Amino acid sequence: MRIGELATKTGVSVRALRYYEEQHLLASERSASGQRHYSDRAVDRVQLIQQLYAAGLPSRSILELMPCVVTGEATPELLAKLASERDRIDGQITDLVSTRDRLDSVIASATATYLTGEPCRPQ
Template identity: 75%
Template sequence: MRIGELATRAGVSVRALRYYEEQNLLASERSPSGQRHYPDSAVDRVQLIQQLYAAGLPSKSIADLLPCVVNGEATPELIDRLSAERDRIDSRIGDLVGARDRLGAVIAAATANWRTGQHCRLK
């Protein structure tokens, strides 16, 4: 499939696909006229790349991990690295939950004050 079709099927921009190629995360074959062509399996690969980016991994880490993840070759080093990334995400989730809870308390206090006629105006 051509780059536009892959972008549509994977739900990403053509620009993102070109970036993935620049980062050696995705490969294409070129037609005689220079157009990029991808196998059907590229859709799953792009979605995996997107998930790894969403998890906060930088492109260098994704490039290192991707062959092992795709081929299912779990080495102790890969497991350690993935576990460390998961722990980092868990920590971030904890921070976000704490921030959400504090914001909820502020909203509750502001609502109670508003109901009693104590208004604070934003500047």
């Protein structure tokens, strides 16, 4: 498939796809006219790249992790890096849950204040 089709299927911009290629995260073959062509597996790969970016991993780390993700083979160093990234993500999840709980508390308090007709006052 061509780059525009991959962009449409993944919801990722053409510019981002070109960046992924520059970072060696994604590969394409070139036609005789120089157009990029991707395999059907590129959709899954782009989605994985997006997930890893969303988790806060930089492209350099994603590049290191890709062989393990694709083949399932890993060195002890790579396994340690994966565990470290997982622990970092777990910390982010804990922080986000705490933030959500605080927002729920504020919403509940503001809702109760609204229902009683009393103005909300800053604490």
